[in-house]
Amino acid sequence: MRYILILLFLAASAALSAPVELLANPGFEDGVLTPWTTSNWTVVTTDPHSGTYCAFDEGNYWIKQEFTPSDVKNIVSVTFWYRQPEAAIFAFDFLYGPSDYDEEIVYVTGPNWTEYDLTYFLRSTGNLQAIRFYGYSGAGPDPDYSYLDDVSIIYDESVSLQPSTFGSIKAMFD
Ligand SMILES: [Ca+2]
Numbered sequence: 001m002r003y004i005l006i007l008l009f010l011a012a013s014a015a016l017s018a019p020v021e022l023l024a025n026p027g028f029e030d031g032v033l034t035p036w037t038t039s040n041w042t043v044v045t046t047d048p049h050s051g052t053y054c055a056f057d058e059g060n061y062w063i064k065q066e067f068t069p070s071d072v073k074n075i076v077s078v079t080f081w082y083r084q085p086e087a088a089i090f091a092f093d094f095l096y097g098p099s100d101y102d103e104e105i106v107y108v109t110g111p112n113w114t115e116y117d118l119t120y121f122l123r124s125t126g127n128l129q130a131i132r133f134y135g136y137s138g139a140g141p142d143p144d145y146s147y148l149d150d151v152s153i154i155y156d157e158s159v160s161l162q163p164s165t166f167g168s169i170k171a172m173f174d
């Protein structure tokens with residue numbers, strides 16, 4: 001009986017320690033936005049970063065996905081791919097509550113798909129529960145198009161036991 005319990009414990013530990021993607025439909029390959037919500041974004045097939053689909057917006061509108069509130073100490077990476085034909089800017093938010101969020105501006109330097117790593121932007125403590133991106137308006141005379149694809153938030157239960165997790169390191173400097 002004892003060995004069975006140990007085996008069950010090991011199996012449960014292995015299941016918990018596997019890194020998991022917190023987002024659903026992170027590359028829009030469902031062909032619809034769900035479960036993303038938005039004020040104007042749509043799914044298109046115009047030059048996606050990968051697969052068949054990406055998300056598209058014209059103007060400064062938001063797209064957001066909520067997920068199970070997750071301890072930042074276990075979030076090992078936040079990345080996404082973004083494209084704007086004009087050299088412009090866009091904003092993104094990390095939400096820790098319905099109206100509790102941090103916002104930052106990203107400067108776009110060229111028209112090609114670019115990967116951004118937002119992991120540094122996590123708070124040292126708290127539970128992340130949604131991510132939100134914006135398009136833009138203005139910049140040059142071209143249409144204010146924004147494309148988004150392959151968003152990823154990786155959660156790993158096992159890293160909470162390690163003092164070298166990103167959140168712990170950040171806490172030293174807060
Ligand atoms: Ca895609």
Ligand SMILES: [Ca+2]
Pocket residue numbers: 086137138139140141142143144
């Ligand atoms: Ca413009």
